[in-house]
Amino acid sequence: xxxxxxxxxxxxxxxxxxxxxxxxxxxxxxxxxxxxxxxxxxxxxxxxxxxxxxxxxxxxxxxxxxxxxxxxxxxxxxxxxxxxxxxxxxxxxxxxxxxxxxxxxxxxxxxxxxxxxxxxxxxxxxxxxxxxxxxxxxxxxxxxxxxxxxxxxxxxxxxxxxxxxxxxxxxxxxxxxxxxxxxxxxxxxxxxxxxxxxxxxxxxxxxxxxxxxxxxxxxxxxxxxxxxxxxxxxxxxxxxxxxxxxxxxxxxxxxxxxxxxxxxxxxxxxxxxxxxxxxxxxxxxxxxxxxxxxxxxxxxxxxxxxxxxxxxxxxxxxxxxxxxxxxxxxxxxxxxxxxxxxxxxxxxxxxxxxxxxxxxxxxxxxxxxxxxxxxxxxxxxxxxxxxxxxxxxxxxxxxxxxxxxxxxxxxxxxxxxxxxxxxxx
Ligand code: EPZ
Numbered sequence: 001x002x003x004x005x006x007x008x009x010x011x012x013x014x015x016x017x018x019x020x021x022x023x024x025x026x027x028x029x030x031x032x033x034x035x036x037x038x039x040x041x042x043x044x045x046x047x048x049x050x051x052x053x054x055x056x057x058x059x060x061x062x063x064x065x066x067x068x069x070x071x072x073x074x075x076x077x078x079x080x081x082x083x084x085x086x087x088x089x090x091x092x093x094x095x096x097x098x099x100x101x102x103x104x105x106x107x108x109x110x111x112x113x114x115x116x117x118x119x120x121x122x123x124x125x126x127x128x129x130x131x132x133x134x135x136x137x138x139x140x141x142x143x144x145x146x147x148x149x150x151x152x153x154x155x156x157x158x159x160x161x162x163x164x165x166x167x168x169x170x171x172x173x174x175x176x177x178x179x180x181x182x183x184x185x186x187x188x189x190x191x192x193x194x195x196x197x198x199x200x201x202x203x204x205x206x207x208x209x210x211x212x213x214x215x216x217x218x219x220x221x222x223x224x225x226x227x228x229x230x231x232x233x234x235x236x237x238x239x240x241x242x243x244x245x246x247x248x249x250x251x252x253x254x255x256x257x258x259x260x261x262x263x264x265x266x267x268x269x270x271x272x273x274x275x276x277x278x279x280x281x282x283x284x285x286x287x288x289x290x291x292x293x294x295x296x297x298x299x300x301x302x303x304x305x306x307x308x309x310x311x312x313x314x315x316x317x318x319x320x321x322x323x324x325x326x327x328x329x330x331x332x333x334x335x336x337x338x339x340x341x342x343x344x345x346x347x348x349x350x351x352x353x354x355x356x357x358x359x360x361x362x363x364x365x366x367x368x369x370x371x372x373x374x375x376x377x378x379x380x381x382x383x384x385x386x387x388x389x390x391x392x393x394x395x396x397x398x399x400x401x402x403x404x405x406x407x408x409x410x411x412x413x414x415x416x417x418x419x420x421x422x423x424x425x
């Protein structure tokens with residue numbers, strides 16, 4: 001288990017290149033299963049979750065390789081249909097193979113995804129929608145078995161605009177018989193990115209990115225080439241780090257139109273925000289102003305930026321209120337931030353953040369991907385050297401996090417946990 005040693009007090013300055021979005025790439029990889037042949041994905045981030053999804057695809061019979069910067073997924077005519085526990089346990093997003101496997105083979109055996117540190121991560125909306133398409137579901141030994149004699153188009157209204165449920169149903173519907181309508185669908189940019197690749201494969205989809213998506217099933221799809229949409233969460237993580245350290249950071253490759261509300265909140269907090277084609281820049285000198293924010297499904301404020309924003313606001317000149325509506329346990333990391341001197345009180349879905357002039361270094365531990373990145377941001381600001389454990393979580397979602405931060409002027413070192421402190425390897 002590696003750890004980071006982060007020395008605080010150095011403003012971040014400069015330009016950071018943004019990768020393709022983790023939360024699109026994983027689904028695009030699963031979508032490749034829908035067509036025999038070789039699908040090519042560009043701008044796939046080199047992160048642990050992508051490697052895990054690659055191993056899932058290999059277990060299903062595919063060959064996955066990076067060739068001069070692009071990921072090639074070679075899908076055979078017959079694919080297996082079991083996603084094993086040892087991989088699903090590592091990454092609950094593996095459940096996203098359910099829709100493609102049912103569409104291609106009419107069956108799927110997927111280990112039930114465990115919960116994780118931000119909440120229960122249920123899949124009832126995925127299953128309710130698939131059952132409306134004629135899928136029969138049973139369970140044994142921690143596995144979900146799904147069977148379908150042939151997927152039928154259906155009209156499905158989601159109780160909640162679940163990203164994963166929208167994606168699984170979208171990928172099941174493209175090869176179903178007849179028309180499927182998904183109402184109250186998720187509108188995240190990653191959904192439109194998935195729909196774009198499915199259309200390139202020959203799918204008939206309209207309305208992706210709106211609350212109502214209509215899919216006309218087709219008999220078969222062909223492999224495609226696709227460029228993964230830029231990672232809006234990665235981009236905003238670096239922009240918020242720049243603001244928190246009183247620096248000036250440009251995220252190149254980022255799309256400002258995917259960050260409207262986030263950039264508006266940073267401007268409300270006193271940041272200078274500038275954006276053009278292919279870049280977004282945020283600068284702040286002095287303490288941020290207090291700002292309230294509420295996480296909601298897109299286009300609301302992204303839950304994946306809640307921890308990072310909490311760190312920024314823990315330095316504000318005033319009191320902010322953060323409301324987390326998407327995951328029930330996403331304030332777990334606050335206890336770690338309190339150890340660094342933040343003044344935050346959580347009450348159910350709300351957190352009252354009383355800004356302080358600074359934070360202090362302390363040994364902390366990252367409970368999940370985004371909280372880990374947020375604790376690094378806290379370390380970049382804190383007085384002293386902060387040790388952050390659980391770097392393997394950060395590796396799941398950020399390519400070369402310490403390298404990119406170092407280029408921006410951060411003093412951050414990665415240490416192997418196995419070496420006893422003081423006797424560094
Ligand atoms: C995706 O998770 C992302 N992960 C998450 O990013 C992101 O936070 C989330 O969407 C919301 O934007 C990937 O894309 C791999 P949901 P997902 O289904 O699909 C409840 C990160 O750090 N729900 O929209 O799991 C669920 O419990 C990760 O990159 C049900 O109740 O999100 C949660 O409270 C973290 N039943 C809420 O909906 C269901 O069947 C949002 O879940 C499905 C979801």
